[in-house]
Amino acid sequence: MTISKAYADLERRGRIVRHHGLGCFVSPARDREAEEYGIGNGGRTGDRTRDDGSTNGNDRENDAGGSQSPGRNTGQGKTGTRKKFGWQEGFEDYLPRAQLWRNFDYSEAEYSFHLAAIHSGLLPLKEIGEAMTSLVAKRPELMSAYGNFQGDVELREAMTRHLRARGISLSPASLMITSGTQQGIDLVARTFIGPGDAVYLEEPSYTGAIDVFAGRGAEMISVPMDDDGMRIDLLTKLCDRRPPKLIYTVPTFQNPSGVTMSTERRQRLLELARSYRCLIVEDDPFSDLYFHSPPPPSIKSMDKDGHVVYMKSFSKVLAPGCRMACLAAEGDILERLIAAKAASDLGGPLLIQLALLPFISGRYDAYMTGLRSSLRSRMERAARLLKRYAPRGVRWKLPEGGLNLWLELPHSVDIGELYRKASRLGISFLAGNVCYAGEPSTSHIRLCYAQMEEEQMERGLLLLIPLLKEAMKESTG
């Protein structure tokens, strides 16, 4: 397993310690560099994350803050902090890897390609805002009530209809509202995954999921993909050796690769889960964002025995700052997830749930038609620019949906150096290595073409392309 190799390597270099049988932890005696060195990263990115630290939004505050700014500071502040809270360095934690937030908080990027998000100009914020305003006036008590842990019943009814139109027939009692799919993944992991449990996932996969499973001490096993998605033949062989507890998949317009799993493989995956009596987490951020024809039916729509925990984000395509997704599961599995939600935050804000309700039960489908066409046009503009100007050796597939382009660069390219140079120009992207539970054998970057105004996105690409050329020249030279 690649993860074990990567862990062993990091342990050898003193970056992490293995402990308690729960997994690996950043070494207590770590220095700044080790701290910023995510587990599972190749050596090339150690510098990158450091650079990343200096471009995130928190530095501004530290400048304005008092003398007690936290250890994330560099230079003077850092030294002060070190001495002051010295005892903390030896304080053990269960946080094996925390790349995610470093790879996310780029508030100063002028050309932001890093986040799989939709530009506010494309979102129905006016309508959602009006719904919110009207709720606040008519039902102010919504701000005072603790909600049902599962989420508002009316909203779950609307989601039931929404899902039924997409082949998933469940009752509202089988749904739970979460604070984004990130919370859904986290709830599943904290409920069902513990030290050494086998979690299978696509290679590459969603970085936020990798972090969460790592945090539970899971043994993550990556399964290669081809054009039809996860290689179920390989998965089956791997499972024979090491039975799965959970299989995490983004079957539709996969994040980051954009690949869609074929219907046949979806069925086989479900059969495999049945035979191993394991869970599938089907993370579905993008199925409504197809460019040509609708994607294959969801795995959940074929599930008769409650093996699939299905997650669909609504805030991502409507109002990302509202943090709202739907989780569908059944039986005991759902019951236990509701209990975990209660312990986690006692339920999410009702007002926000109900502010999204009219749009979800009303104009959602019409809006989606327009959004798809806008996104497709952006994607095509980005692809056209890349096709015309990107250096030979940069490879990608034209996505059939979703928000990302997944560019493969020659393995010799120094992505950390590319990242540093790009951020000096105000350009952010996601370095592909964070999408691997183990050591990646390829070099990728992920670009989201939807996060900016269209012209801004084009300007950013035109600035980035010369850096790609330079990086490739240096790597061969």
Added chain:
Amino acid sequence: MTISKAYADLERRGRIVRHHGLGCFVSPARDREAEEYGIGNGGRTGDRTRDDGSTNGNDRENDAGGSQSPGRNTGQGKTGTRKKFGWQEGFEDYLPRAQLWRNFDYSEAEYSFHLAAIHSGLLPLKEIGEAMTSLVAKRPELMSAYGNFQGDVELREAMTRHLRARGISLSPASLMITSGTQQGIDLVARTFIGPGDAVYLEEPSYTGAIDVFAGRGAEMISVPMDDDGMRIDLLTKLCDRRPPKLIYTVPTFQNPSGVTMSTERRQRLLELARSYRCLIVEDDPFSDLYFHSPPPPSIKSMDKDGHVVYMKSFSKVLAPGCRMACLAAEGDILERLIAAKAASDLGGPLLIQLALLPFISGRYDAYMTGLRSSLRSRMERAARLLKRYAPRGVRWKLPEGGLNLWLELPHSVDIGELYRKASRLGISFLAGNVCYAGEPSTSHIRLCYAQMEEEQMERGLLLLIPLLKEAMKESTG
């Protein structure tokens, strides 16, 4: 340790299995009764929680729901579910105890004493609503933006001023916004607590904290209290035998007991944490809700070395449904908590953070003066009724602040039976046993006097008192 005894007892009866060294888990082969039997409960409450299940909000939906309603159903539905998703029963989880949500979701109680919450009529919902409406109109992009993981900077600046006025001098960089203090406790637990780590807490303590630490497989050690709060002398002896990783305390108007820790004990507790290089979690829901004089300074205000993670809920006293609290910590400890927040939900809704901002930086103190006087008057009305009508043998202390009355009943009283009878009359309360990490040696119920209109609260008490009498008669008869 009481927890070990309780666990051993449950294991003996097949209610739980011990597993993986991570802690104890509800037995896979459990029946309905075992499932609803919280770990650490005395035998008396097994029935109570079952009853509880039938009054919660989800049953209504199940009636309306389709054929796939989850296993929480009873009767027909339940049997159907059992067969259908039978494989799930053997599916191992890491959820040792999930009482909380059962003790929370009482949407049908007409006289609701169970939740430590403030009636909407006392809350500044109009002002907060206006702020929200104005934000939605002026800054709709707030609904689209992923926020800073730490929370909005301006809000943290306002909270910095708020805390400074209460003796806690920190910069905004030392604060993080969480989805209620429940999430704050959860983040600390998932970051720093693992299997077998020693967590000390008051006996009794906040049930939501107990659940979270149990979920991490902590060894919880309960420390008795007297009128000055946690017995630090006993704590010191216990720590000598078993060094603490973390001490969880609600030092001010403690939940559920209402007791306040003296200044001297706060200092000694901090010294103890320094000498053991452990963390203190200071959970502060109520310090602004004093009835006579302000409580002693917070432990955080005395902390020079970053030993205290301080949590203060703002939504509880302003708009509980908005789920917003502030967590204050320093150095590496804070950094790691921010990483955990990122993996947990990628940050909370910005709009809600900013909607609360004007009130927190503006009229908060003036509002609090009025709220305190309203709450005091309610508390006194409740106490007067109890004093006049409650049977001999029901004992309580007049609280100096907070939202709860903590009534001690003779140990022979069957709280489960009392609970069942009360809920038939539409009355809910919190059964004291859920506030114990181990087996309680006393019988308590917690009543919140602030959750209803004042007259409603009085009517509810007048209905409950005869049930108390009856229960005590039966217990001695």
